[in-house]
Amino acid sequence: MEVGRKIIVCLLMIITMGSYRIEGREPVLHRVGGGRYTWDPKINFTNWASNEHFYQGDWLYFGFDKHIYNVLEVNKTNYEKCVDKGFISNITRGGRDVFQLLEAKTYYFLCGRGFCFHGMKVDINVEPLPPDNASPIVPEKACSTRKMNQIKLSSVLLVLAMTWIFL
Numbered sequence: 505m506e507v508g509r510k511i512i513v514c515l516l517m518i519i520t521m522g523s524y525r526i527e528g529r530e531p532v533l534h535r536v537g538g539g540r541y542t543w544d545p546k547i548n549f550t551n552w553a554s555n556e557h558f559y560q561g562d563w564l565y566f567g568f569d570k571h572i573y574n575v576l577e578v579n580k581t582n583y584e585k586c587v588d589k590g591f592i593s594n595i596t597r598g599g600r601d602v603f604q605l606l607e608a609k610t611y612y613f614l615c616g617r618g619f620c621f622h623g624m625k626v627d628i629n630v631e632p633l634p635p636d637n638a639s640p641i642v643p644e645k646a647c648s649t650r651k652m653n654q655i656k657l658s659s660v661l662l663v664l665a666m667t668w669i670f671l
């Protein structure tokens with residue numbers, strides 16, 4: 505009973521550590537809308553985006569039917585007014601399209617052909633990387649050092665957890 509509860513607490517701790525490691529370290533792929541084909545008028549993208557953290561170097565994934573929808577990057581004015589003319593870039597390719605958030609700024613995306621008026625728009629506020637991982641995309645060296653640290657940290661945690669469970 506007691507040991508069982510301790511094991512659960514430990515598992516929760518390990519899971520928490522895991523998600524800390526993922527967030528903001530390696531570039532993350534964000535599925536816009538939360539799923540495989542969720543660039544869709546049914547989704548509330550404001551709600552979706554407010555539960556995500558976007559860091560410089562992360563990727564967006566847009567999954568949609570290319571015969572119906574598209575994805576355009578626009579400026580703030582056109583975003584607010586749902587204007588799909590004079591866009592900054594056209595992200596539409598095959599309907600499983602990605603876009604890398606290279607700058608720490610707000611990006612604006614919408615679906616043309618009138619779907620923006622049905623809520624198919626999203627603004628993505630990209631935060632700069634924390635200083636301890638200022639080199640997000642590049643070197644293998646930083647990666648391996650980081651992995652080493654993670655491995656060390658995990659083993660220390662594991663030993664602590666085992667000690668705690670069996671004492």
Ligand SMILES: *[C@@H]1O[C@H](CO)[C@@H](O)[C@H](O)[C@H]1NC(C)=O
Nearest residue numbers: 578579580581582589590591
């Ligand atoms: C946004 O782009 C439109 C043209 O597509 C332009 O007329 C407008 O001035 C731009 N707004 C800003 C804030 O850059």
Ligand SMILES: *[C@@H]1O[C@H](CO)[C@@H](O)[C@H](O)[C@H]1NC(C)=O
Nearest residue numbers: 574576594595596597598616
């Ligand atoms: C965006 O690009 C796709 C694929 O290249 C093309 O089929 C589509 O017409 C473009 N959309 C606009 C609005 O330019």
Ligand SMILES: *[C@@H]1O[C@H](CO)[C@@H](O)[C@H](O)[C@H]1NC(C)=O
Nearest residue numbers: 547548549550551622623624
């Ligand atoms: C999304 O949800 C928020 C709050 O839950 C609401 O204020 C907003 O109007 C919704 N947006 C759309 C496009 O339905």
